[in-house]
Amino acid sequence: MPARNAYQLIHDSLKFDGEPTLNCATFLTTWMEPEAEKLIMENLGKNRVDIDEYEATERIHRRCLAHLHDLWNGKKGQEATGTVVVGSSEGIMLGGLAMKWRWRQRRQAEGKDTSKPNIVFGANAQVALEKTARYFDIESRLVPVSPESHYCLDTQKALEMIDENTIGMFVILGSTYTGHYEDVIEMSRLLEKLKAEKGLDIPIHVDGASGAFVAPFAHPDLHWDFRVPHVVSISTSGHKFGLTYPGIGWVVWRAPEYLPDGLTFELSYLGGVEKTFTLNFSHPACFMLAQYYQFIRFGREGYARVMNACLYHARLLSVALEATGVYQCISDIHRPRGTYGYSEETRLAASGLFAETLNNPCSGADPTPNEKFNFGLPEVAFRFTDWFIEQHPKANQDVVTTLMRVRGWIIPNYPLPPDANRLRVMRVVIKEASSEDFVNRLVRDLMWATQTMLDTQSQSLGEALSTPLPKNTSTSNLAHSIAQSNTSTMSDGQKHSHWKDILDKIGELKGSERGKNQQPEMKLVDGGRRKTVYEKSC
Ligand SMILES: Cc1ncc(COP(=O)(O)O)c(C=O)c1O
Numbered sequence: 001m002p003a004r005n006a007y008q009l010i011h012d013s014l015k016f017d018g019e020p021t022l023n024c025a026t027f028l029t030t031w032m033e034p035e036a037e038k039l040i041m042e043n044l045g046k047n048r049v050d051i052d053e054y055e056a057t058e059r060i061h062r063r064c065l066a067h068l069h070d071l072w073n074g075k076k077g078q079e080a081t082g083t084v085v086v087g088s089s090e091g092i093m094l095g096g097l098a099m100k101w102r103w104r105q106r107r108q109a110e111g112k113d114t115s116k117p118n119i120v121f122g123a124n125a126q127v128a129l130e131k132t133a134r135y136f137d138i139e140s141r142l143v144p145v146s147p148e149s150h151y152c153l154d155t156q157k158a159l160e161m162i163d164e165n166t167i168g169m170f171v172i173l174g175s176t177y178t179g180h181y182e183d184v185i186e187m188s189r190l191l192e193k194l195k196a197e198k199g200l201d202i203p204i205h206v207d208g209a210s211g212a213f214v215a216p217f218a219h220p221d222l223h224w225d226f227r228v229p230h231v232v233s234i235s236t237s238g239h240k241f242g243l244t245y246p247g248i249g250w251v252v253w254r255a256p257e258y259l260p261d262g263l264t265f266e267l268s269y270l271g272g273v274e275k276t277f278t279l280n281f282s283h284p285a286c287f288m289l290a291q292y293y294q295f296i297r298f299g300r301e302g303y304a305r306v307m308n309a310c311l312y313h314a315r316l317l318s319v320a321l322e323a324t325g326v327y328q329c330i331s332d333i334h335r336p337r338g339t340y341g342y343s344e345e346t347r348l349a350a351s352g353l354f355a356e357t358l359n360n361p362c363s364g365a366d367p368t369p370n371e372k373f374n375f376g377l378p379e380v381a382f383r384f385t386d387w388f389i390e391q392h393p394k395a396n397q398d399v400v401t402t403l404m405r406v407r408g409w410i411i412p413n414y415p416l417p418p419d420a421n422r423l424r425v426m427r428v429v430i431k432e433a434s435s436e437d438f439v440n441r442l443v444r445d446l447m448w449a450t451q452t453m454l455d456t457q458s459q460s461l462g463e464a465l466s467t468p469l470p471k472n473t474s475t476s477n478l479a480h481s482i483a484q485s486n487t488s489t490m491s492d493g494q495k496h497s498h499w500k501d502i503l504d505k506i507g508e509l510k511g512s513e514r515g516k517n518q519q520p521e522m523k524l525v526d527g528g529r530r531k532t533v534y535e536k537s538c
Contacts, residue, residue, distance in 0.1 A: 018410045024428040024442070025412040027176075027210055027240040031433045036293045039286070040245065046285035048084065051274055057285045060292045067295055068252050071216050072225040072234050081259055082252035083278055084238075084288045088209035089128035090279050091235025091251030092170065094263075095205035096132040098233060098253065099168035101260040102203070112164075120161045121170035122153035124177050124417040129170050129207065138167060144419040150332065150340055151175065151416055153182040159190045168203040168232070173211030173224055177416055177425070179331045179379030181211055184224040184231065191230045203232040203258070209249075210377050213241035217304040218311055218370050232258040238291045241377075243298070243306065243432060248287040304365035306432050310378035311370060312357070314430040317380050317439045319354045322347045324443075326450055328385045330416070330425050333376040340374070342385070378430040383423060394457050397424055403449035409442065 001009075020030035032040075043057075051058040061084055069080035085091045100117055107114045118139035121129050125142070133140040141161045145151045152175040162169075169191075171182045184206060191202045206212065206224060212234055215222055225231060231254065238248035253259045264277045298306065311333065318334035321327040328342035335350045357369050384395055397413045404411050416423045428442065 018405075019408050021433055022408045023410040025410050027237070027429050027431075028246050029239050029243055030431065032243070032245055032290065032294075033297070036244075036290045036297075039293055040290050041286075043286040043289050044284070048283040048285040048288055049276065049278075049281055054285060057289065061288060064288065064292050064295065065250070065252060068236075068250055071300075072212065072252065073227045074252065074254065075226070078255065080252055081256045082250060084283065084291075085235075085249040085251055085278055086247045086280060086283065087239060087249040088126075088207065088235050088237040089131065089249075091249045092128045092205065092207055093132045093135070093279060094251050094277065095233040095235055095253075096129075096138065096168075096170070097136055097263060098259050099203055099205060100136060100138060101262055102258070103167040105260065116165045117167045118163070118165050119167055119170065120158050122149075122158070122172065122175075122182065122417070123419060124152045124175045125170065125172065126176045126207070126209065128209075129172075132170075139165075141166075142418070145417050146419060147341065150180045151178050151330065152180045153187070155183055155187045155190055158187065159194060162194065162200065162202055164200060166200070166202055168205060170207050171204050173206055173208040173215060174377040174379075176209075177414075177427075178381045179210075179333060179377035181215065181222070181224065181375045181377075184228050188228045188230040202230065204228070204230045206231055206234045208234050208236045210237065210240045210379075212236035213238075213243075213303070214307050214310075214377055215375070217300065217365075218307040218367050219375055220367055221371075222375060226254050238287070241307065241310075242291060243294045243303075244287055244291040246287075247284075248291055301365040304367060307378070308364065308367065308370065310430045310432065310434065311373075313434045313436065313439050314378035314380050314428075315354055315357075315373065316436065317428060317430065317442065318382075319351045320439065320443045321380070321382050321446075323351065324447065326385060326388045326447075327382045330381040330383065330423070331376060331379055332374045333378070333380075335374050337372060337374055380428045380430065381425040382427075383425045392454060392457070395453065397426055399453045400446070400449045401426060403452055404445060407445045407448075409445060 020026075023030065046054050046057060048054070048057060048061065062080075064084065065080040065082045068082065069078070074080060083094075085094065096119065099119070103117060104114045116139065117137070118141050119133055120141045120143060122145055123142040124145050130140055132138070143154055143158045143161060145154065148154075149157075153171060158169065169187065171184050171187055173181050173184065175182065184204065188204060191204070195201050208215075208224075211224070213236055215224060225234060233251060233253045235251040236242060236249060238244045238250060239246040242248070242250075259277065264275045267274050267276060314331075315334040318329045318331065322329060322334075322342065328347075330342075332340050334354060335346055336353050339346050339349060353372055356372075384397060389395060401411045401413045411426050411428060413424055413426045416425060
C-alpha cells in the first residue's frame with residue numbers, strides 16, 4: 001500500500017476516537033508544549049537502555065531519579081535507587097517483586113516455609129495491584145472498603161489481615177475511584193506497633209500513580225513518602241500528574257538494600273557494567289526526556305501552580321454540582337479538613353469555605369489554601385442525590401453520560417469497589433488543561449443532559465439504554481450479516497424473508513432482555529476508562 005494511503009486509512013479511522021481534552025475519564029496527560037513535542041520527535045528513535053550509545057540520555061535518567069528521590073524526601077546525600085518504567089503498573093510490579101524477594105530471603109534464612117506469600121491492600125485498588133499479585137504468585141488480601149473508610153484502605157482492618165506470610169502492603173496515594181489519599185502514616189504507625197508486639201516487620205510500597213506528583217506540591221506537610229518509616233518504595237506515573245505524554249512511570253527505593261541483588265541483571269557495555277531491573281528491556285527515551293523537560297521548565301514552583309489550579313477547579317466543580325441539588329460528591333476535596341460525606345450541612349460548610357478562597361482563586365504556588373480542605377487528588381466523583389432519585393426513580397446516570405458524549409464529553413459511570421459497589425459514580429479528573437470556562441461548560445452540559453434525560457423519560461429512554469444486548473449477539477455480527485447479504489441475486493420472495501429474518505433478529509436484540517432491568521457489567525480498564533460487556537464483544 002502506498003505510504004499516503006496507509007496514512008490516510010489510519011488517520012481517517014482514528015476520527016472515531018474521542019477528543020482527548022474532553023476525556024474527563026483519563027488521568028493521563030493529553031497536552032504538552034510544542035517545545036516538549038519537538039524534543040520527543042527529535043528523540044523518537046532512541047532506546048533508553050542503550051546507555052553506552054546514548055550516554056547523555058542516561059545522565060538525564062539519573063538526574064530525573066535524583067529529583068524524585070529528593071522530592072519524596074529520600075535520605076540526603078544518598079544516590080537514588082530506581083528506574084524509569086513504562087507506567088505505574090511496571091513500577092508497582094517491581095516494588096511488589098522486591099518485597100517478595102526480601103520476605104523470601106528472610107524466611108529462607110530462618111528455615112521457614114516460603115510457599116504462601118500474601119500481600120495486603122484495599123479493595124479500591126487499581127487493576128495493576130491485583131495483576132502484580134496474580135502474575136507473581138502472591139495471594140491478594142483485599143481489605144473491604146466502606147463509606148467510613150472513604151471507599152479506600154481501612155488501616156485497622158488491614159492490620160488484621162497481616163500474618164507471617166505477608167510480604168508487604170500496597171498503600172495508594174490517590175484512589176482511582178474517588179481521589180482520596182490512603183493514610184500512609186497511620187498504616188506505618190500500626191505496623192510499627194505490630195513489629196513491637198509480634199516481631200513482624202511489614203514494608204509498604206506506595207502506589208503514588210497520581211498522588212506522588214500532587215501531594216509534594218499541594219500538600220507538602222503531609223507525610224506519606226520516605227519520611228514514613230515503613231515506606232520502602234514508591235511508584236508513580238510520569239504520564240499522569242507528572243505532566244508527560246504516555247508511557248512513562250518511575251519507581252524509587254528507599255535505599256539500595258531494598259532492591260534485592262537477585263532482581264538485578266548486570267550487562268557489559270564496552271568495558272562498563274550496567275545494572276538492569278525493569279520488566280521490559282527496551283524502552284523509549286523520548287518520554288523520559290520530555291519528563292525532564294517538564295522538571296526544568298516548571299521547577300517545584302511551576303508544578304505547585306499547576307496542582308493548586310487543578311485542585312481549585314476540581315473544588316469549583318464539586319461545589320457547583322452539589323449546589324444543583326441533583327448531584328452529590330463522593331470525593332471530599334472540597335470539604336473542610338476532617339469533614340466527610342454529603343449532607344445539607346456539609347454542603348453548606350464546603351461552599352462557605354470555597355467562597356473564602358474566591359478572592360484568591362488560584363493561589364499560585366502557595367499551598368496554604370489547601371490546608372483548610374481535605375487531602376486528595378483533583379478528581380470529582382459524583383452521583384445523583386438521594387432526593388433526586390426519590391423524585392425521579394427512573395433517572396439513570398448512564399443516560400446522562402451517554403448524552404454527554406453527544407457534546408464530546410467522556411465521563412465514566414462505574415460501580416465503587418467491592419462492598420460499596422451498589423453505588424455507581426461518575427468521575428471527572430481535572431487536569432492541567434482545565435479552566436473555569438471548562439468547568440462552566442461541563443456543568444452547563446451536565447445540566448442539559450440531566451434535563452434531556454428527564455424530558456425523554458416518558459418515552460422510557462432510561463430503560464432502553466440500560467437494556468444490555470444479549471451476551472452472544474454483538475451488534476457487529478448483526479451489521480456483518482446485513483452487509484454480507486447479497487440481495488441483488490435474490491428473488492422478491494427471498495428478499496422479503498431475508499429482511500424479515502434481520503428485522504426479527506433486531507427485535508430479539510431489543511426485546512430479549514427487556515424487563516430484567518439489568519445494567520451492563522462495567523469494568524475499570526486503564527485509568528478507569530469504561531468498557532461494557534457489549535463493547536467488548538463487538
Ligand atoms: C492508583 C493507580 N495505580 C496504578 C495505576 C496504573 O497506572 P499506569 O496506567 O501508569 O500503569 C493507576 C491508573 O489509573 C492508578 O490510578
